[in-house]
Each structure stands twice: as C-alpha cells, then as structure tokens.
Amino acid sequence: MTAPTLYWYRHDLRLSDLPGLVAASRRGPVLPVFILDDTETRERPLGGASRWWLHHSLQSLQSALQDAGGDLILRRGKPEAILRTLLEETGADAIYASRQYQPWSQDLEQDIKQLAEDAGAVFKRFPGTLLYEPEAVTTGSGTPFKVFTPFWRACLRQPIENPPVEQPKLGFPKVWPSSEPLDDWQLLPHSPNWAASWSDLWNPGSNGAHTALKLFLSERVGRYAEGRDVPGETFTSKLSPHLRFGEISPRQIWWAAKTVKRDRPADSEAVDKFLSEIGWREFCHHLVAQFPQMPEQPFNAKFAHFPWGEYPEAVRAWQKGQTGYPIVDAGMRELWQTGFMHNRVRMIVASFLCKHLLSHWREGETWFWDCLLDADIAANSCSWQWVAGSGADAAPYFRIFNPVAQGEKFDKDGRYTRRWVPELADLPDKYLHKPWEAPDLVLTAAGVRLGDNYPQPIVDHKTARETALAAYAHLKAVTAEA
DNA sequence: TTTTGAGTTGTTCGA
DNA sequence: GTCGAACAACTCAAA
Secondary structure, three states: OOOOEEEEEOOOOOOOOOHHHHHHHHHOOEEEEEEEOOOOOOOOOOOHHHHHHHHHHHHHHHHHHHHOOOOOEEEEOOHHHHHHHHHHHHOOOEEEEEOOOOOOHHHHHHHHHHHHHHOOOEEEEEOOOOOOOHHHOOOOOOOOOOOHHHHHHHHHOOOOOOOOOOOOOOOOOOOOOOOOOHHHHOOOOOOOOOOOOHHHHOOOOHHHHHHHHHHHHHHHHHHHHHHOOOOOOOOOOOOHHHHHOOOOOHHHHHHHHHHHHHHOHHHHHHHHHHHHHHHHHHHHHHHHHHOOOOOOOOOOHHHHHOOOEOOHHHHHHHHHOOOOOHHHHHHHHHHHHHOOOOHHHHHHHHHHHHHHOOEOHHHHHHHHHHHOOOOOHHHHHHHHHHHHOOOOOOOOOOOOOOHHHHHHHHOOOOHHHHHHOHHHOOOOHHHHOOHHHOOHHHHHHHOOOEOOOEOOOOOOHHHHHHHHHHHHHHHHHHHHHO
C-alpha cells in the first residue's frame, strides 16, 4: 500500500490552483493538516481579527475536504514537533507544502526538511502563493529591485504562461490521525464578541473569494482607476483577506483579469491598474524575503536616527478614532468595527500617526496587525515603512497628508465620514472635515459639542506639519555628521 | 564605468 | 477657483 503524503496547509487554504496539492495527490493518498502555532517561539502570533477569519476559513476548507471524501487534520503547537509526530503516527513518507516568505519561514522550512530526512521522508515546497518567486525577479546586475516601477515592469516581461490548475482528484487514507476540534482553539472572540456582525460583512473561504472576484470584475473594475480612491463608494475588490489566507491564488486573479482584458478592452487600463496592486503585494513579499528585518528595522538605515516620540495618549486617541480629525477617526472606526479599512484612508491615518503624532510606524503596524482581517507581515510592514518614509521606494518624508484636504478631496459628499462618525452626520459638507471652523450656530444645529461629544483636534495641522519637517531636518543633520 | 532619466497615492504658496 | 512650481536631494536601474 502506498504511504500517504502529508499536505501541510499554511497560507494557502484552498483546493484549486495549489501545485503542492496536485503533486501530493499524484503520489497517492493525501493527509491534509493545518497547524496552529501560537507558541510564540518563531511565528508571530495572529492578531484578533485574523483569528476570526482563520476560524471561518478553516471551517470552509474542512467542509470542502469532507465533501471530497477526506478531512482536514487540525493540530496546535510547534510545526516541527507536530509534523515529526504525524510522520510517525501515519507512516507518511513525504511532507508537501506551499513555500512561504515570512521572515521566519526559511529557517522553519530548513528545519522541516531536516526532520523529514531524519525520519526517512522527503519535504518538498511548491510555489502558488506569489506570481513570481523572489529569485526570479532581479535587476540586470542580479540584485533585488528597490523601486516598484522597474520591479513590476520586469515582472510583466515574464508572462504567466500556465493557467491555474483545477482541484485534483484526491485520494485519502483509510485510517486518520486524531484532529483537534476547531472550537477548542478559541479563535473567535467572546465576552465581548466584537465580531458579531462580521459574518454579514465577510464570507471567508474559497467560495467567498471567488464570489468577490467575480463581483469585482463584472461590476466594479471598470471604474477602479478613479473609484478606488473614494472610500464612500465600493470600487475596490475587498479580496485582501482572501489573498492573505490563500483562499484564492494571485494566479487565479491574474487569469480572470486577463479574460476581462480580452473581452472588454475598454476596461483594460483599469484592470492593469488593479493588477499593479497585486504587483505591490508581490513587491512587498519579495522585499521581506530579501530583508527579513522589515517588520522591526527601517529598510532605509538612516531612519534609525529618526526622533520618533512616545505619546501613548495620542496613540490611544488615534486607535479609538478620537483625534478630532473626522476622516482619520472615520478610518480608525471602520477598522475597529469591520476589520478592514479603505486603502486611501489607510494612507491618511498612517501619515497622521507617523507625521502628525510623530509616533513610530511600529505602533501603527502593531495595531493594524491586531485589527486587520488582511494583516500580512509583508504588506503591513512594507506599507507602514512606505508611509513613514523609511521604506523601499517610499513617500518622501516632507509629503505630509493634510487630513482636511484629503477628506474634502476624496470624501467630498461626506458619505464615508458620516457613516463612521455619526455624531457629525448633521454637519453640512462645508464643515464636516473641519468642525472646529464651524460657527457655533451650525454646530448647535447639528448637535455637535466639540470637546464633549466629539473631540477638538488633538494636534494643530500646521504646527504638527512644521514639527514633522523639523524632525526630518534633524534626521538629515544627524546623518550628514555620520 | 559613467551618465542619464526617473521615481504610487501630496501640500503649499503665489500668481 | 485654478495652475505651476517648489519642496530635497537621493538612489535606483539601465543604457
């Protein structure tokens, strides 16, 4: 009888377009296993919102595997220990998995390879999480790209030739090792259950991912180029949490988008704009694969000297959406209430934390990590560094978002701000993004009492901007000395 | 090796 | 209200 293959599920919770699973199925019976590592020895523990998503995504994958006549084995602990045990328990002679790119992944995969060999088994990694492997995209001189545009152009010169692969026909062993009940993992919040309404907002799992993709490509992508910047409208794909957990592959997205370009040439440009966002995801993963310190250290070493301050009260006001800047507060409340924030607003709130509050980008990175359903080490750390000015191809430090101007430009009709900051809902458009400038009569009529039911701005924009620019000048002075 | 062109997402100021 | 220029040089990538 053929020995089974352990398929070690990681950030690839799907059945279709999964090269490792196809290869495993060709060898014989497959034992799918997912390991939750919350030991904090190597892997960064998941944030609260991500745990909620993971619960539902695992549930979805488990039931899909059961429909196929199999199951998903759930185990908790260190992957090294668990995979060693499973090899012994099941007599499996191979572990197959998708390659991952987190800072700790390379060491972990090396250790798994070693323990597999020690047990007389093989460990094989497969692509599937990215469109391009980090080694495959380099500059003419063989070094990794540090600027997005040439990076993405180099990617586009390498066409994706193979279409996504279908779900393989899976065979399973007769005897199954034990599995922990998902509910025992307590991934869902309780007392309070802050995610009570999330099931209405999100549909974790591959089915939900493909539904979201179809909806986006059929109804939204045409207006993506401009619409993506308007947080009060829905012209973004909302695919990020699905991609984060690998419920859908970037290649599946790529091919579906390619079909749209062929069938609706008028939308071709907008589709390319969308695909370049997939490109940013690739860029971030490649950067972290090359620079594993990204989540902790500034990519631009000069920023080690940047005079970040410690302002815990201001950071708390930012987290709670109580800064007194309506667009900032709207974003932070959307995040808290839904596990998501519109991309445009992510930039505004991040700029505000780093530049208006002069707080370290890691404060923001940590908060986003805990609150975002799509929290991903690579995208999160690269994007925060991008905003802070220390990242690859980063925004220049003197580019400081004006939260009033941004609100007036991108949330002109106030739909987004009024939704998340209802205490300002009755203010006229003219003052919605700067209530402190509204005459008393207007405030009273709208039921707004500044400093009472909505805060005064915690910093003055003009002053904060000047202070931030001075901090940057300080950085220049320090590095000039060095 | 040297040179050259270019670089996600902005703001402010002054004409 | 609208427009162009300045903002700060610097580093990257390719010719």
